[in-house]
Amino acid sequence: MLQRLPAPLLRDEPWANGAGTTTVLAIGPDPLAWQWRISIARDDRAAAFSVYPDTLRQLTPLDGRLQLRFSAAHAPATMAIDRLQVVRFDGAAAPRAVLPDGPTRVFNLMTRAGTTATLLARPLVGALLLPDAPRWFVHVFAGNAELRQTGDDRLDLQINDSAWASGACRLSGHGEIVLARFDEISAADPPART
Template sequence: MTEPSPQHATLLRAQDYRRMRWKNGAGWTTELLRVPDSDDWCWRLSIAEVEADGPFSVYPGVERELMLLAGNGMRLCFEDGVTQTLSPPRGSLRFAGERPLQGQLLDGPSRDFNVMWKRDEADARLWCRPLVGAMVLFVEPGETWVLHLLSGHARFSEESGLGRLESGDTAVLRASRRRARYAVDGAGEALLVRVEERGER
């Protein structure tokens, strides 16, 4: 009997993402992925296009990490008096979603990658990496790795079933019962997100 492949991967194309206008009219959210795909998600990936200064939405029980993708940056002014700045080229900040804050743009609109996860149910990390030639990702059972291609092109090995990625596409990489190995080759820049869920919801 042949053992099932440990790989379980899906490819999300840039043209299929959901793009939504903010209720306050100050920007747009492009949702890449939420797990599970419901309002009661455990973790969520999105891209924000910020067009004007304004308050951030409050998310009790949620951890967040923002990374600047484009623009001259944004100042995050928390209600408790702390101020942090997302500076070019890839400034980032992790913070609690229940902390009230105002976003102040620095000389024009910004575009930001946003990772959110419920801290009692998961943990997440975000990296930005150049993609130069080959790279191998190892995914353990219970983990999900996401590769979002910011620029350039990439191709996963044939056994993954993913094929070629263009700029803006996202690969979601999982393992079944044992560690999975994903090999990717390309040129450009990628965001990597690792999410570890904590048991049953």
């Protein structure tokens, strides 16, 4: 099963703490009581993250480096994150983001109990086999790609397009992608974008 989530349907939402905006790509199973949320935040200036208790945050900067500064109770107190490097931390920690290279987009995957997922970010040059998994989320943020399963089931993805896939599939093209592999998801089917 392949399902496209085209870029023209995206819209911005204010951060929970009011310090910026986020483009929500997918959320479920209920947008108001979500168990998983995939988004891209635009970080234009240093600011504190919103607090999300009982939430695992995974993120990667898409345009430039990011530095996260946590309270003294958190170890490590500072995380220096290179472009396309993925980090994970407790959403209750709410670090302050510092932008050593200036503004950057930050891809976020947040999960709560009942959902197990892994975030990956990488260049795409040629073909990549995505092994069998209950659910894959694919986002193309540079270049273009073709997502294909057995037979004629395929999607052409352009810059800022996203898609859901179930099972094993082949991703080919040129550019840069972010993938989220869901091994346990709290909703039977991915919802339409809000």
